[in-house]
Every structure is written in C-alpha cells, then in structure tokens.
Amino acid sequence: MSNPSLLILPGDGIGQEVMAEVRKIIDWFGENRDLKFDVSEDLVGGAAYDAHGTPLTDATMAKAQEVDAVLLGAVGGPKYDDLDFAVKPERGLLRLRKEMDLFSNLRPAQCFDALADFSSLKKDLVAGLDIMIVRELTSGSYFGEPRGIFTEDNQRVGINTQRYTESEIDRVARSAFELARRRNNKVCSMEKANVMESGILWRDVVTEVHQADYADVELSHMYADAGAMQLVRAPKQFDVILTDNLFGDLLSDTAAMLTGSLGMLPSASLGAPMENGRPKAMYEPVHGSAPDIMGQDKANPSACILSFAMALRYSFDEGDAATLLETAVEQVLAKGIRTGDLMQADGGTPVGCKAMGDAIIAELAAS
Numbered sequence: 116m117s118n119p120s121l122l123i124l125p126g127d128g129i130g131q132e133v134m135a136e137v138r139k140i141i142d143w144f145g146e147n148r149d150l151k152f153d154v155s156e157d158l159v160g161g162a163a164y165d166a167h168g169t170p171l172t173d174a175t176m177a178k179a180q181e182v183d184a185v186l187l188g189a190v191g192g193p194k195y196d197d198l199d200f201a202v203k204p205e206r207g208l209l210r211l212r213k214e215m216d217l218f219s220n221l222r223p224a225q226c227f228d229a230l231a232d233f234s235s236l237k238k239d240l241v242a243g244l245d246i247m248i249v250r251e252l253t254s255g256s257y258f259g260e261p262r263g264i265f266t267e268d269n270q271r272v273g274i275n276t277q278r279y280t281e282s283e284i285d286r287v288a289r290s291a292f293e294l295a296r297r298r299n300n301k302v303c304s305m306e307k308a309n310v311m312e313s314g315i316l317w318r319d320v321v322t323e324v325h326q327a328d329y330a331d332v333e334l335s336h337m338y339a340d341a342g343a344m345q346l347v348r349a350p351k352q353f354d355v356i357l358t359d360n361l362f363g364d365l366l367s368d369t370a371a372m373l374t375g376s377l378g379m380l381p382s383a384s385l386g387a388p389m390e391n392g393r394p395k396a397m398y399e400p401v402h403g404s405a406p407d408i409m410g411q412d413k414a415n416p417s418a419c420i421l422s423f424a425m426a427l428r429y430s431f432d433e434g435d436a437a438t439l440l441e442t443a444v445e446q447v448l449a450k451g452i453r454t455g456d457l458m459q460a461d462g463g464t465p466v467g468c469k470a471m472g473d474a475i476i477a478e479l480a481a482s
C-alpha cells in the first residue's frame with residue numbers, strides 16, 4: 116500500500132521557515148516511527164501570485180483535492196496589500212477552504228503550563244485552559260450572495276450577506292457534538308438570535324440536532340457578544356464553542372490571546388469523509404505570515420508543528436504519535452527553551468526557529 120499523501124503549502128512570510136521545521140518532524144517520524152508520508156510541495160498566496168499571477172493555480176487546487184491532507188503555513192504580507200481583491204493572497208486560502216468544502220474548523224485554545232504567565236488575563240483564570248472553538252468555515256458572511264460594492268442613489272454601498280442553510284448548520288453542529296463527546300461533553304453555541312434571522316435558524320437547528328442525536332452532550336446557547344465577554348471573564352467555563360464563520364474568526368482570535376501565545380496554536384479544517392474514510396482536511400497555524408520577522412530565523416514553528424500533530428490525530432488516526440509530538444513541544448517549553456515571541460516574562464533560553472525545531476526533535480528522540 117502506498118504511503119498517505121501530504122501537500123505542503125508554505126505560503127508567505129514565516130510560512131516558509133516554520134514549514135521547514137515541520138518537514139524535519141515529518142522526516143523524523145518516517146525514520147524513527149515508520150510513519151511515512153508522500154510529501155509534495157507547492158505555492159499558495161503571494162508566493163503563487165509572484166510565480167503565476169494568481170494566489171492559487173487550478174493545478175494546485177486539483178492536487179489539494181487529491182491528497183490525504185494539506186498542511187498550510189501562512190499567506191499575505193504588505194507587499195500584496197495593493198493587489199486587486201480577487202488575487203489577494205487570502206483569496207487562495209479561501210478558495211481552498213471553499214472548494215475542499217472544509218466546513219468544520221477546529222481551533223483549540225490551550226494554555227501551556229509553562230506559558231500561563233504570558234496571558235493578558237490573570238494566571239488563575241487561564242492556567243489549565245483547554246477549549247476548542249468549532250468555527251463554520253465555508254458559508255455565512257464570508258461567502259453569502261449578494262456581495263460587492265455597488266452604487267445606489269449616487270453613493271457606494273458595500274454588501275455582504277450572512278446566509279446559512281439548515282444543512283450547513285446541521286453538519287457543523289454534528290462535528291462539534293462529536294468532538295465534545297471525546298472531550299468534556301459540553302457545547303456552547305454562539306450566535307445573535309436576538310437580532311439576526313440566521314441566528315434564530317442557527318439556534319433552532321443546533322437544538323434539533325442535539326435533541327435528535329446528541330442529548331447526552333450538555334448544550335447551552337449564548338449571544339456571541341455575551342460569549343466574547345464570558346470568554347475573557349471566565350474562559351474555563353467552556354469546553355467546545357460552536358459558532359459561525361465571522362463570529363468564529365473573532366472569537367478564535369480572542370481565545371488565542373487568552374493562552375498568551377499565538378505562536379503556539381494550531382488548527383484543523385475538516386470536510387466530509389473521502390472514499391478512503393479520511394476527512395478532506397487542511398491543517399494550518401492560527402498565526403499569520405508575520406512579515407516583520409520573516410527570513411530572520413525568529414519565528415516560532417510550534418503552531419505549525421502542532422498543526423501536523425492535529426493531522427496525525429484527525430486525518431491519520433495516529434493519536435499516539437500526535438500525543439508524542441504534543442508532549443515533546445510541552446517539554447521544550449517546560450525546559451525554558453523559547454522563541455522570541457515567548458520571551459517577555461520569565462527569561463528562559465532564547466532560540467531561533469531552527470533551534471526550536473531541533474529542540475522538539477531532541478525531545479522526540481529522548482522519548
């Protein structure tokens with residue numbers, strides 16, 4: 116049988132450097148744990164625009180549809196700020212999400228013990244924090260029609276449409292409930308049912324799915340604004356947060372900040388199962404392309420490495436290997452080995468991107 120396939124799309128900015136560290140980790144698993152992948156690499160975002168005049172070519176899109184999982188670094192940078200909207204680096208990412216139909220975006224916000232002091236909240240509010248945001252990723256106001264900038268009564272009007280069908284809400288709700296069952300069995304669904312019809316439908320469908328198939332999971336609902344407030348007031352009350360595309364974008368950045376370290380947070384975007392039973396999937400760090408530090412060996416590769424750990428768990432059913440890798444990252448932090456983004460509070464040993472990757476491999480080797 117052939118090895119499972121991975122398509123690596125490093126993208127822009129620090130995407131290149133952090134992905135180089137992920138490749139070292141992939142090689143390590145191949146050489147030491149007989150976990151081998153067929154790895155190919157391609158361009159996305161500004162890098163693809165520079166080479167081909169588009170942030171994602173049809174050929175790359177087709178490859179992404181065929182592989183068992185895509186690993187993406189980051190897209191964007193000031194160099195591309197003035198490009199036409201249709202060819203901006205972000206459009207490449209959004210096309211991947213949409214055409215692969217990756218409707219369920221898992222964004223864990225986990226506070227590593229060694230980093231609890233880095234949060235902008237008091238340590239006792241965040242120590243041990245472990246929440247999972249499930250963000251709907253292929254619909255809502257990111258994709259709804261009509262959209263555009265039009266002229267009406269001699270002035271410009273900008274329009275985006277928040278639109279959700281029942282089946283879109285149903286499938287993402289199911290993925291949140293399934294996930295909750297493997298965690299602490301609690302889902303809090305967030306919308307604005309007090310002002311938006313799409314929010315009313317969201318709440319209704321989530322409630323129906325719950326009653327029909329997941330009554331064993333504890334379900335609560337919150338308006339998204341109150342949810343944002345609760346997230347910074349008492350984040351440990353949450354287990355799984357289920358929300359739409361736009362609210363999920365905002366709430367996941369908020370949750371990320373609670374952990375004190377954007378450079379540590381991975382994500383998984385999952386779609387429907389393929390013929391081989393694996394979900395269509397793309398894995399990427401939550402952080403962006405950080406153009407200010409690109410090419411300087413300063414980036415923290417942990418989020419991208421932990422995204423590969425999520426791939427091991429969710430695409431390849433290699434939960435033990437995933438845990439091994441996550442533990443290695445935690446141990447490196449516990450030893451005080453830190454990239455620049457994690458250096459503010461407690462001193463520690465400053466290392467660059469490559470040395471951070473090496474330190475994680477050293478922990479793997481010692482395990």
Ligand code: IPM
Nearest residue numbers: 191205206208209364367401
């Ligand atoms: C994210 C990012 C993207 C989004 C951008 C880069 C298109 O903010 O993944 O959260 O808005 O979804």
Ligand code: MG
Nearest residue numbers: 364365367368
């Ligand atoms: Mg975002």
